Amino acid sequence: MNLNDKIAVLISGGVDSAVVVHRLCEQGYHPDLHYIKIGMEGEDSSCTAEEDIELSRATARKYGLSLTVTDLQQEYWERVVGYAIERVKKGLTPNPDVMCNRLIKFGAFHEKIGHQYDYVATGHYATRIDEGGKVWLGTAADSVKDQTDFLAQLTYEQLQHSLFPIGHLPKEEVRRIAQEAHLPSAKRKDSQGICFLGKINYNQFLAKFMGEQEGRVIDIETGKIVGTHKGFWFHTIGQRKGLGLSGGPWFVVKKNVKKNIVFVAHGWDTQLQYGHDFRLADLHFITENPWQEPPHELPIQFKIRHVDHFLPGLITLDEHGYHIHSDQPIQGIAPGQFGCVYDAEARICYGSGEISIYRDR
Numbered sequence: 001m002n003l004n005d006k007i008a009v010l011i012s013g014g015v016d017s018a019v020v021v022h023r024l025c026e027q028g029y030h031p032d033l034h035y036i037k038i039g040m041e042g043e044d045s046s047c048t049a050e051e052d053i054e055l056s057r058a059t060a061r062k063y064g065l066s067l068t069v070t071d072l073q074q075e076y077w078e079r080v081v082g083y084a085i086e087r088v089k090k091g092l093t094p095n096p097d098v099m100c101n102r103l104i105k106f107g108a109f110h111e112k113i114g115h116q117y118d119y120v121a122t123g124h125y126a127t128r129i130d131e132g133g134k135v136w137l138g139t140a141a142d143s144v145k146d147q148t149d150f151l152a153q154l155t156y157e158q159l160q161h162s163l164f165p166i167g168h169l170p171k172e173e174v175r176r177i178a179q180e181a182h183l184p185s186a187k188r189k190d191s192q193g194i195c196f197l198g199k200i201n202y203n204q205f206l207a208k209f210m211g212e213q214e215g216r217v218i219d220i221e222t223g224k225i226v227g228t229h230k231g232f233w234f235h236t237i238g239q240r241k242g243l244g245l246s247g248g249p250w251f252v253v254k255k256n257v258k259k260n261i262v263f264v265a266h267g268w269d270t271q272l273q274y275g276h277d278f279r280l281a282d283l284h285f286i287t288e289n290p291w292q293e294p295p296h297e298l299p300i301q302f303k304i305r306h307v308d309h310f311l312p313g314l315i316t317l318d319e320h321g322y323h324i325h326s327d328q329p330i331q332g333i334a335p336g337q338f339g340c341v342y343d344a345e346a347r348i349c350y351g352s353g354e355i356s357i358y359r360d361r
Contacts, residue, residue, distance in 0.1 A: 005118040007031040007163070010105055011059065011067070013052030014190065016123030018059045018183045019174050020165045024121065025063045031121065033060050033067040034113065038076040038104055058184035068113070075108040076100070085209055091257035092336025093236040095305075098153050098352070106158040114161075121163035125171075126151055128164060129348060135160050136287050137349040139342065142170040144308040149340040152352035156287055203242075206233050215260035217245065220253055220272060226264065235262050238273060238332015251332075274329035278304070280322045280339045280353030290343070290350055297325075301346040304330060304339050304355060310346040322353065 007024060009031045011017040024031050035056045053069060060067035080099050087094035106120065114120050125145040127138035137159055140146040154162070166174050178186035210233045217227040227245045229235060232255045235243070239252040243264065251273040254263035265272035291298065294317040301310040302324055313326040324339060333355060340352040 001119070001163075003028050005029070006116065007119045007121055008114060008117040009033050009121045010109070010123075011035055011056045012123065013049070013055040013185060013188070014123065015178045015183065015185045015188055016125075016166060016174060018055075018123075018185045019177050019181075020121050020123050021059055021063060021065070022177065022181050022183060023165045025065075031065065032117075033065050034109070035067060035069045036105065036109060037069060037071045037073055038080075038100065055185045055188070062184070070109065070113060072104055072108050072112075076104055079103040079108070087336050088206065088210065088233045090336075091232060091255050092354075093334040094336055095338050097150055097306075098338050101150055102153040102155070102158070106154055106162065110158070110161075117161075119161055119163045121165055123166060124151060124164050125167055126164045126349075127167035128159070128162070134287050138167070139346055139349060140164075140167045143310070143346070145171050146308075147306075148342075148349040149303045149306055149338065149352065152286065152338065152340045152349050153284055154286055159286055203234055206231075213260055215262065217243070217262050217264055220263040220265055226250075229262050232257060232260050232262055236332075237334035271329070274331055275333045276327070276329060277323065277325050278330075278333050278339060278355050279320060280324065280341075281356035283322045283341065283351060283353035285351040286349070290348075299344040300324070301342040301344060302326075302339060303342075304333060305337055310342060312344075315341065321356075 007029055009017065009021050009024065011021065011033045012035070021031065021033065033056060035053055057067055080096050080103055083099050084094045084096045105122065109120070125140035125142055125147045127140060129136040129138035137148055137151060137154070139148050175186070210231060212230040215229050215232060216225050217229050218224065219226050227243070235252050235255065237252055237254070240249055243250050243252070245264070249268055250264040250266055251270065252262055253265045253272045255261070295315050297314045297316055300313055300315045302313050303310060311326055311328060311330065313324050316323045335355050337355050338352040339355050341350045342348060343350070
């Protein structure tokens with residue numbers, strides 16, 4: 001990078017992207033700020049908060065920068081919401097935020113505006129590693145805040161033109177910088193939830209597009225009906241809350257999509273909510289496949305959802321695809337979620353794939 005590079009910052013109104021702006025300006029850059037509207041259209045479901053835009057404008061004014069608001073709601077609907085609904089109908093557990101990064105923030109934005117810039121900077125907790133003449137997606141210094149699992153579907157070209165200026169900082173340091181710089185969003189809480197939902201919760205979103213259909217909740221160990229549900233699409237493997245069953249805890253361990261049945265297991269110590277093995281469909285490598293030969297029980301680290309830690313495992317390749325085994329029991333292996341693969345030190349994120357087949361416990 002040099003000071004003549006054109007940089008776009010995707011600003012959200014939160015503290016992380018504001019600190020990105022501050023750091024770049026400190027280093028002598030003069031980035032353009034872009035706020036992306038990606039909420040669903042409609043008064044009740046839009047997540048385009050005026051507060052977000054106003055805080056972004058305030059940050060732009062503070063540093064004498066331009067702010068452009070770009071509406072990508074239609075693209076988001078077609079590419080991300082459509083993906084989520086299609087997966088849910090199949091009984092899978094989608095991750096819209098992963099696809100939002102690949103298809104919208106680093107996809108549709110690039111098609112409309114981003115191609116005019118040398119780099120696009122975001123407030124993600126991740127790093128770039130230049131090694132062996134190639135660029136790799138590196139994990140964040142703050143492993144608890146690491147967001148590489150949200151970025152693991154990026155293409156190599158997208159990664160080459162991406163910057164993560166706060167990825168080497170712990171969250172506490174980001175907050176400190178924001179407060180010392182008197183950034184408008186310094187004391188704002190971190191956002192939670194899926195971006196396209198806005199003011200409605202996930203079940204309301206599913207009810208709007210999937211409706212309701214009563215089905216049975218069955219204890220998988222006894223075969224007895226222990227309750228009813230309003231549609232298998234409201235439930236995911238590993239779920240404990242929101243089942244409405246007495247005498248818990250109960251955990252969702254299986255779903256029958258054709259018969260609209262949700263199977264549950266009872267008790268904190270039930271082993272039916274755990275597994276040791278799963279497969280990844282179409283494992284996407286961001287930079288390249290790091291293994292010269294098909295891996296035979298190579299040690300790796302992995303995640304199966306956005307959590308604050310990495311898990312050790314072994315990866316192999318057979319005629320069915322990539323298989324991951326963990327000696328530690330894994331709770332809630334949900335088909336449709338993304339399994340994210342790292343090197344043995346959890347330093348480099350190689351990529352991710354949808355969990356497709358998992359071994360019955």
